[in-house]
Amino acid sequence: MADVPSDGRNPLTRLTPDELRQRTSAKWRTHPADVLPLWVAELDVPLAAPVAAALRRAIDLGDTGYPHGTGYAEALGDFAARRWGWHDFRVAHTSIVPDVMMGIVELLRLVTDPGDAVVVCSPVYPPFYAFVSHAGRQVIEAPLGADLRMDHAALDEAFRRARACGPRPAFLLCNPHNPTGVVHRRDELAAVAELAARHGLRVISDEIHAPLVLPGAHFTPYLTVPGAEDAFALTSASKAWNLAGLKAALAVAGPQAVADLHRMPEEVGHGPSHLGVLAHTTAFRAGEQWLDLLLTGLDANRTLLATLLAEHLPTVGYHRPEGTYLAWLDCTGLGVPTDEPADGPGVVTDLAGPAKMFLDRARVALSSGHVFGTGGTGFVRLNFGTSPAILTEAVTRMGRAARPSTGG
Template identity: 35%
Template sequence: MQNLFDEITQRRGSGSVKWDATPEEVIPLWVADMDFPAAPPIRRAIEQRAAHGIYGYARVPDAYYEAIIRWFATRHDWHISRDHILYTTGVIPAVAAALRAVTLPGEKVLIQSPVYNCFYYSIRNAGCEVQDSPLVLGSDQRYTIDFADLEAKASDPRCTAMLLCNPHNPAGRVWSPNELTRIGDICHNHGVRVLSDEIHCELIMPGHVFTPFATLPMPWAQDAVVMNSPSKNFNIAGLQVANIIVPDPVVRRHIDCAINLHETCDLNPFGIDALIAAYNEGGEWLDALNLYLWQNFLALQDFVQRELPHLRLTPLEGTYLAWLDVRSLGIPTTAIEASLKEVERVWVNSGTLYGQDGFLRINLATQRTRLMEGLQRMAKGLERLQTTR
């Protein structure tokens, strides 16, 4: 299985955002998708559908719901009722629908920066304001929550929802049941609805366990709105399929209306078949993938210790997105990103995109040889920038 992930793939010219929006010769370690082919059962399902030759409007079959329910029950001990599931074309469309359903323009939505850039846009697109409770970076480079600050922000009467990123992109945290419970208690006490984006929920590194927010043994857990998708985990983001799990019937009706208002209520036949194949048959591939991603992280960690000992890396608990602290260089990371791309021909994201200057986000989901080449280029560029500063 390991060799499968080591095999160099060519994505240039395939219409990939990650590769085709990247200048020639640049190694793209930015956009969060993976350079690996999808699991064989998914590819077979897509090939079968393609071979049929007719691609009319698709009806979502029972097998779709059954696959979701079985997967989350067996992998995460989360027992989802079929009638709680709404589908839409992506997790960001799900976030947009949830925000429209549970907030009013002018209200505030809590986030924990640094966080996925689209959270900022989605909140503003809903006519709301971002209410940030920044994560706290410890001396061990691990992010934790300042619960006193979270409570102070949640207690603002204009704050009505919290957009939680579980696991967290780009902080790499897999929130513990204790942390999630404290978040839930605070939100419940202040009338703030939790919208939990769990798109990265299967990308979990050894020693960590993902807790779906809705499995917390508290009555308020059933008030939460949970959004997930096989897209990030199985590298099928282009197939545009996601689900929203909403136990509360009134909120569910409002979100369903919002999905319809946004015209994002129809799935494509490939997305449906890929989801069914992923959840029914993708477990073994996913386990092998996580092992490979973990080894990539260890390779990065080793590289930083050897080649960039003055920089510090955040431990990776989940996702395939590493977070490197380059504040000691004293150079704005937007300038670092542009310069590395231009001169050494490697593209990593500036932390400013996620709300924090001084950090670089590195996508580890590529073949190890390519990752190491990208890291060599990055180290060379950082050295150049430091000496010419």
């Protein structure tokens, strides 16, 4: 399917708040109607026209059976070659999975044993903790450095500890990183591969945000760096094209990991929906023009957020994200008590500290930093994948909420 011509408009400005409140998914229904939701990773955009057309055609034809064929992997391979220069992508080295996190769990079951350690770079996507723990593996943290990039010494120590815990440890890489928006450089990823080989860890790279690299950075697929031949990557179109409700993802194996991937149980491939496969395939095959408009809008919002924070929340630290539509905000300067729940990281709906304050006082929903693990206390994650008007109103409210009350 050829790319559908676009009218050149920013997808983030297409829907009004009233239209968004008609949605029934988590972002706009978890909180009351007076709350501006900038928390969970859903975009405030309409579907890309090619994706919507593909879904309408399938519905009109009653094409709602079982997924078939390798079109999804072929579309991803072509996209990866065009956008990232990944020219040796192999369709035969892929397997369809229900979504990225379920794919991660299935791969962990293939290459680790119950009780083995899985290293993560905290603060990191909360389901890394929950899914790994529920799979019977233990999490070991390698905290990010002060610059929010991977810390080589911390990784070395965490890999050593992981190897001491059991014979088959793994490293769960977030590439690009959620919640910081850091896009790992090729040299950083090559260093990860060298460390993993030295300590005997298998690497699984979550690359769900790969299409969302903003101007000034370049995405490097982990499987393209030297030493990553026995690793895996997982991705989908769900974050970039807002398709989380249409389940389908791909696991990709390095050349030395293909035999492991082929051991994945057949029933795992029954989880993705046919409509999901059609939507993700079309996004990668025909959705680039829409994606480029989105990236332009996100780049503008990234700059707008910096301006708004400087005006309304000058004590809040903001590291300009290189990718994703997520901003990791250091609110420790606000002096808000953290009062963290005792459950620890992983429960994405838990609120504490600044996130709870902003919800209660500003009626703005953000993700609470403590659920992202060590290094998250006192931080919030803000989703700027919304309209400039909503973003402006949200940060303005947050600024008012953070100002000390003068009493009466």
